[in-house]
Amino acid sequence: MTADPLxxxxxxxxxxxxxGRRSQVLRDVSLDVPAHRHVALVGESGCGKSVTMRAIMGIxxxxxxxxxxxxxLFDGRDLLRxxxxxxxxxxxxxxxxxxxxxxxxLNPVFTIGDQMGAILxxxxxxxGRARSRRxxxxxxxxxxxxxxxxxxxxxxxxxxxxxxxxMRQRVLIAMALLSxxxxxxxxxxxxxxxxxxxxxxxxxxxxxxDDRGLxxxxxxxxxxxxxxxxxxxxxxxxxxxxxxxxxxxxxARPRHPYTRALLDCVPKLSGGATxxxxxxxxxxxxxxxxxxxxxxxxxxxxxxxxxPPEARRVSADHYAACWRLEDAA
Amino acid sequence: MSPLLEVVxxxxxxxxxxxxxxxxxxxxxxxxxxxxxxxRGEAFGLAGExxxxxxxxxxxxxxxxxxxxxxxLFDGRDLAGxxxxxxxSRPVQMVFQNPGSSLNPRRSIGQSMAVPLHARGLSGGExxxxxxxxxxxxxxxxxxxxxxxxxxxxxxxQRVAIARAIAAEPQLIVLDEPTSALDVSVQAKIIDLxxxxxxxxxxxxxxxxxxxxxxxNFVERVGILYLGRLVEVGxxxxxxxxxxxxxxxxxxxxxxxxxxxxxxxxPNEPALEGEIxxxxxxxxxxxxxxxxxxxxxxxxxxxxxxxxxDDQHFARCHLLAPGASTRRGADWxxxxxxxxx
Amino acid sequence: MSxxxxxxxxxxxxxxxxxxxxxxxxxxxxxxxxxxxxxxxxALLAPLIAPYPDHVGAVVNFRARHLPPSARYWFGTDNVGRxxxxxxxxxxxxxxxxxxxxxGAAVPLGATLGLVAGYFGGWAEIVIMRLTDxxxxxxxxxxxxxxxxxxxxxxxxxxxAIAALWWTWHTRLIFSITRTLRTQEFVEAxxxxxxxxxxxxxxxxxxxxxxxxLVKTSLDFGFVILIGAxxxxxxxxxxxxxxxxxxxxxxxxxxLPDRWWESLLPGAAILFVALGFNLLGxxxxxxxxxxxxx
Numbered sequence: 001m002t003a004d005p006l007x008x009x010x011x012x013x014x015x016x017x018x019x020g021r022r023s024q025v026l027r028d029v030s031l032d033v034p035a036h037r038h039v040a041l042v043g044e045s046g047c048g049k050s051v052t053m054r055a056i057m058g059i060x061x062x063x064x065x066x067x068x069x070x071x072x073l074f075d076g077r078d079l080l081r082x083x084x085x086x087x088x089x090x091x092x093x094x095x096x097x098x099x100x101x102x103x104x105x106l107n108p109v110f111t112i113g114d115q116m117g118a119i120l121x122x123x124x125x126x127x128g129r130a131r132s133r134r135x136x137x138x139x140x141x142x143x144x145x146x147x148x149x150x151x152x153x154x155x156x157x158x159x160x161x162x163x164x165x166x167m168r169q170r171v172l173i174a175m176a177l178l179s180x181x182x183x184x185x186x187x188x189x190x191x192x193x194x195x196x197x198x199x200x201x202x203x204x205x206x207x208x209x210d211d212r213g214l215x216x217x218x219x220x221x222x223x224x225x226x227x228x229x230x231x232x233x234x235x236x237x238x239x240x241x242x243x244x245x246x247x248x249x250x251x252a253r254p255r256h257p258y259t260r261a262l263l264d265c266v267p268k269l270s271g272g273a274t275x276x277x278x279x280x281x282x283x284x285x286x287x288x289x290x291x292x293x294x295x296x297x298x299x300x301x302x303x304x305x306x307x308p309p310e311a312r313r314v315s316a317d318h319y320a321a322c323w324r325l326e327d328a329a
Numbered sequence: 330m331s332p333l334l335e336v337v338x339x340x341x342x343x344x345x346x347x348x349x350x351x352x353x354x355x356x357x358x359x360x361x362x363x364x365x366x367x368x369r370g371e372a373f374g375l376a377g378e379x380x381x382x383x384x385x386x387x388x389x390x391x392x393x394x395x396x397x398x399x400x401x402l403f404d405g406r407d408l409a410g411x412x413x414x415x416x417x418s419r420p421v422q423m424v425f426q427n428p429g430s431s432l433n434p435r436r437s438i439g440q441s442m443a444v445p446l447h448a449r450g451l452s453g454g455e456x457x458x459x460x461x462x463x464x465x466x467x468x469x470x471x472x473x474x475x476x477x478x479x480x481x482x483x484x485x486x487q488r489v490a491i492a493r494a495i496a497a498e499p500q501l502i503v504l505d506e507p508t509s510a511l512d513v514s515v516q517a518k519i520i521d522l523x524x525x526x527x528x529x530x531x532x533x534x535x536x537x538x539x540x541x542x543x544x545x546n547f548v549e550r551v552g553i554l555y556l557g558r559l560v561e562v563g564x565x566x567x568x569x570x571x572x573x574x575x576x577x578x579x580x581x582x583x584x585x586x587x588x589x590x591x592x593x594x595x596p597n598e599p600a601l602e603g604e605i606x607x608x609x610x611x612x613x614x615x616x617x618x619x620x621x622x623x624x625x626x627x628x629x630x631x632x633x634x635x636x637x638x639d640d641q642h643f644a645r646c647h648l649l650a651p652g653a654s655t656r657r658g659a660d661w662x663x664x665x666x667x668x669x670x
Numbered sequence: 671m672s673x674x675x676x677x678x679x680x681x682x683x684x685x686x687x688x689x690x691x692x693x694x695x696x697x698x699x700x701x702x703x704x705x706x707x708x709x710x711x712x713a714l715l716a717p718l719i720a721p722y723p724d725h726v727g728a729v730v731n732f733r734a735r736h737l738p739p740s741a742r743y744w745f746g747t748d749n750v751g752r753x754x755x756x757x758x759x760x761x762x763x764x765x766x767x768x769x770x771x772x773x774g775a776a777v778p779l780g781a782t783l784g785l786v787a788g789y790f791g792g793w794a795e796i797v798i799m800r801l802t803d804x805x806x807x808x809x810x811x812x813x814x815x816x817x818x819x820x821x822x823x824x825x826x827x828x829x830x831a832i833a834a835l836w837w838t839w840h841t842r843l844i845f846s847i848t849r850t851l852r853t854q855e856f857v858e859a860x861x862x863x864x865x866x867x868x869x870x871x872x873x874x875x876x877x878x879x880x881x882x883x884l885v886k887t888s889l890d891f892g893f894v895i896l897i898g899a900x901x902x903x904x905x906x907x908x909x910x911x912x913x914x915x916x917x918x919x920x921x922x923x924x925x926l927p928d929r930w931w932e933s934l935l936p937g938a939a940i941l942f943v944a945l946g947f948n949l950l951g952x953x954x955x956x957x958x959x960x961x962x963x964x
Contacts, residue, residue, distance in 0.1 A: 019688075019691075044512035044513070044514060044515075045483075045512055164604050164605075165379070166604050167604070194378035194379055194539065194605065195378065195539065195541075195580065195583045195584060195585075196378065196579065196580065196583045196600075196601045196605075197604060197605075198583075198585075199583045199585075199600055199601075200600065200601075200602075203600065221512060221513070222585065223513070223587050224542075224584065224585025224586050224587050225585045227585065227586070227587050228585045228586070229585075251587060251588065252589070261514070262513065262514060263587055263588075265513045265514045265516070265517040266513055266542070266587050267540075267542040267543045267545065267546040267547075268542060268545075268546070268586070268587075268588065268590075268591055269541070269542050269545055269569065269581070269584060269586055269591040269594055269595070270545075270590055270591055270594055271545055271546060271565070271566070271569070272546070273517075273546035275517045275518070275520045275521040275524065275546070276517060276521065277514050277515070277516075277517035277518035277521065278514045278517075281482075391862050392861075392862060393858050393861065393862060419862065419864070421862075422862060422863065423859070423862055425855045425858070425859060426855075427855060430854055430855045430856060431855040431856055431859050432856055432859075433856040433860075433874050433877070433878070434856075434878070435877035435878050435880070436873070436874070436877060440873075441856070444859075444860055444863045444864075444865050444869070445863040445864055445865075447865070447869065448863060448864035448865055448866070448869075449864070490859075493859070493863065494863075496863075497863050497864065
């Protein structure tokens, strides 16, 4: 990664305030998404990956959430310092989101063409561009072709209910591509789909990254999907990034105790799973442990773990935040 | 030893009503001619994607739906016609997929767990005692009986659902995607619990899932469903190590895995094109032929017969029939993925 | 091991407290409940706080006729010299009693019919819902007129007439809720676990309808009181000399606009109570809407 990454989250910390109590939901999260790369942010429920995604897109509910510190650099500009209008201008144009559930993310009473046309109309208005209805429809067809829809004209005339789950997911991706974004954020792509259809969607995303130079940030809880699809991976636990690096390297040699425990929990096709799980549960974010948040559940925890660990280098493109890296090998 | 559950020729078709007067214009064949048997204490899996009919089969076995054809023999007795027995729980119970919706949000955990105990006529005091002991069996504190579902995590709710199913003292539990809504670390604990309970209570499990890796590690035998029909059945080891049916092979090949060892085990099959056809509009002959990379002449015309490949391992495919002429020969089946780069 | 699995490390903020906070921050709900509480208190304590309790009966005091509101007679006096404020307080008793009895009969009946129709479907649904459709087609006021014309005008007959039609709204509402709930997994689970239909209807489904019933019933209090007042205004409800808000409005109307207090103040009292229940119902609905999103 030589050039500056398109998206760079730097030490982002977010608090949630509720009934007068503060929950430190994100702590010092940093991640980079360069162009031409598929980056995955993986973690279990409650780890903060959704909050991170919302903070990047600028759709975090401002009370009760509050950005405590950090920066989100997009193309060199700090999104957190922009005005609401400037942020709004970027959203849906330079950075776009692909939502999770294709079954419910599309309005059932409008045709695909209508919904996509409406998005284009608003984007054009924001960018001060005028486009005729026919030009808009042509663009809709063009994008539907990019996501490998057979017969785009027919799809544009169809209602969501007439399309299968896989096709609807492609429509969601197409909607995100309408304004030629440079960053795509995909929230659990294909999670609601069959394994065979999901594989097709992931291949489509891969090709979009390779052919169009998109920067893709994928949020997921599925480790298998990460390994098969992503170039880089960030593993999150309880609001912090505990390990990150190139996918192949990280999966071959996981170093953080949480990553290793998590990978152990995944049943293997080869059989022989032990189903032990990870003892304990997520910490209380309003009274988190000092230092490493995984320490209460970690088999390797020592007294030094009461100091927050920094991301330490394991190899050229592999970092883990743990004081006991050497012993975890 | 006679099987505990035997399903024979099970079929379910839903009529499609269209037009002004609601005439029946077609059929959704959700399940067609499914037969399998479970021995006492066994864990058997049904795997498939959407439209495979696995949930419909589960519902018919549990009594929530009536089969159009076929028999469900439990300990020799046909349960197929009986739905909604009240006052006497069936010896077959179910753990549903979504822990959030299988518990009544307006009733406490204790009240939800008391439902089968009430139905059996236990007194208030007996119910309270039994609820406490069931909570203990699923490793939840007794105080949870007064809590409400929204206060519990997904894993905790699923434990309650398991405890509630056990409260009815079933012999067979149908697990319909019990962990697909849970994180993988929570899933591990739930599966561990199910294994323990299965052993200590002598339960038989019918496990429905789309997650093949989980299937590989939980059940002893598995059946693969496609558009309502069983295409392959066998012991997990031989089915996963040497899958015979092209759909099974493609399905296993599409599973996202987390290690190179697993990648090397995957069959060498190209990614499947297209999508699963609608069950309302099933292709003729073998339903998979529209997407099968190895389809040939008879596939579009005739439904294949069941071929026995091994002790307990069966598949329904023209390519496997003895004497079938295949263009690629026998080794297409044993080809494995090249080791991942 | 249990504690580790339980994983409850955060102190629980009880639902009751959360609901109370949300409720008390909702101006609609607070104002509505304040009004309802005032009216309830006025009605319950009427015999104790009314300045002229005997003015409820057949009392005439011709020297004090048509007096405007003053320190002695807070709402003034009517055409036979009775204190209007006292009569309003006692009028509230009758209005609330009417509403309570009507709703006390209509709501359980309507909810039960809705549950049965929604859960069982088939013939039960057809019979009940078509009956409901027929009943809904009859305007309640016209029905009340007809009933009280055939039988003699009285409070009881008025209540009968209104109750005879009021259950239909609740049946419709509960039917649509039950139809959606019927396919929920917890209902299916109850079936497989051997629960009796009675249990499913009243222990599983009904609690999930409770919030809708509560909202609708609060709003209904206001409507039923208005209809009762309308019947009395037309002379078909409560008979004189019993103090009824509607009757008072009717009697006072003869003396508008000079002696406005005889008609308008009882009218304002009706407005006050109906408004209170409406606001309360709206506030409750806001409260439950948020809760159901959880």
